[in-house]
Amino acid sequence: MPIFGLGLHIIVALFFAIHAVRNGRPMYWLLILFTFPLLGSIVYFFAEYLPSSNVDRTVRKASNVTLKILDPTRELRDARRAFEMTPTIQNRMRLAAALDNAGEFDEAAEQFDACLKGPFAEDQEVCFGAAKAKFHNRQHQECIALLLKIRAKQENFRPEELTLLLANAYAESGIQDKAKEEFITAMDRHGSPETLLQYALWSVSAGDIATAKNLKEEIDKLWKGWNKHTRNLHKPKIDQLASALDSAGSK
Numbered sequence: 035m036p037i038f039g040l041g042l043h044i045i046v047a048l049f050f051a052i053h054a055v056r057n058g059r060p061m062y063w064l065l066i067l068f069t070f071p072l073l074g075s076i077v078y079f080f081a082e083y084l085p086s087s088n089v090d091r092t093v094r095k096a097s098n099v100t101l102k103i104l105d106p107t108r109e110l111r112d113a114r115r116a117f118e119m120t121p122t123i124q125n126r127m128r129l130a131a132a133l134d135n136a137g138e139f140d141e142a143a144e145q146f147d148a149c150l151k152g153p154f155a156e157d158q159e160v161c162f163g164a165a166k167a168k169f170h171n172r173q174h175q176e177c178i179a180l181l182l183k184i185r186a187k188q189e190n191f192r193p194e195e196l197t198l199l200l201a202n203a204y205a206e207s208g209i210q211d212k213a214k215e216e217f218i219t220a221m222d223r224h225g226s227p228e229t230l231l232q233y234a235l236w237s238v239s240a241g242d243i244a245t246a247k248n249l250k251e252e253i254d255k256l257w258k259g260w261n262k263h264t265r266n267l268h269k270p271k272i273d274q275l276a277s278a279l280d281s282a283g284s285k
Contacts, residue, residue: 043071043072044068046071046072046075047068047072047074047075050063050067050074050075050083051063051064051067051068053083054067054078054082055190057190057191058158058188058189058190058191059082063078063082066078109132109135109136110133110135110136110138112132113125113128113129113131113133116129117129123152123153123154126145126148126149127146127149127154127159127160127163129145130142130145130149130164130167131163133145133167134146134163134166134167137170139167139170139171142167142171143164143168143171143173146163146167146168147164149163149164150164156187158187158188158191161180161183162180162181162191162195162196164180165177165180165181165184165203166199168180169199169202169203169206172206174203174206174207175207177199177203178200178203178207181196181199181200181203184196185200193223194220194223194224194228194229197216197219197223197224198217198220198228198232200216201213201216201217201232201233201236204216205236205239205240213240214236214240217229217232217233217236218233220232227253227256227264227268228268230252230256231249231253231268231271231272232271233249234246234249234250235271235274235275235278237249238278238279239278243279243282246275246279246282247279250275250276250279253275257272
């Protein structure tokens with residue numbers, strides 16, 4: 035039995051090690067996982083695996099929506115106060131993200147620019163946050179440059195999020211062939227409801243109604259298996275897609 039238990043710990047550690055490599059996590063996790071298989075796996079689960087899982091993402095989205103409804107400016111106030119009291123790079127990054135989430139895109143882009151000039155200029159999370167802020171601020175070419183920089187250095191960094199953001203940035207820049215290429219990549223590699231919806235909405239805007247209808251049929255099939263929360267989460271974009279298809283059909 036002790037041998038079986040040790041083997042199980044190693045199998046679990048190996049599973050998390052594969053997850054770490056595929057998702058671009060720091061390599062020190064491999065040392066932790068294989069030096070302390072049981073404890074390392076527990077720590078990795080809560081520190082890295084759960085935050086990136088669909089379950090945790092759903093919970094966080096629901097919590098964030100509730101907090102925004104109750105006090106939509108709280109995080110921005112707290113982040114600004116923290117930066118004013120202690121202007122560290124970490125507090126600047128928090129402020130930049132809070133500004134972006136609050137719709138203050140111009141100031142968010144400026145704060146991220148300051149982060150990109152400091153010691154965290156090559157940090158993937160900083161670059162990705164800056165790319166999102168620049169996309170929202172309609173600085174699409176700068177957004178594309180940052181995303182390509184991330185992908186060149188770490189191909190598996192937030193692969194689906196990065197690919198979708200890059201696709202939309204290409205689309206907003208009028209580079210529709212590149213946009214389609216990225217949407218297809220996201221579909222082939224991930225195929226999540228979010229990817230289906232974004233690809234379908236882009237297809238309508240690009241005049242590819244046939245593709246949009248095919249994607250809508252796939253979404254309708256998935257809808258039948260979703261629980262109430264998942265349906266509510268995606269319903270706004272589904273309604274947007276239905277409206278866009280109706281408008282396209284009436285032209």
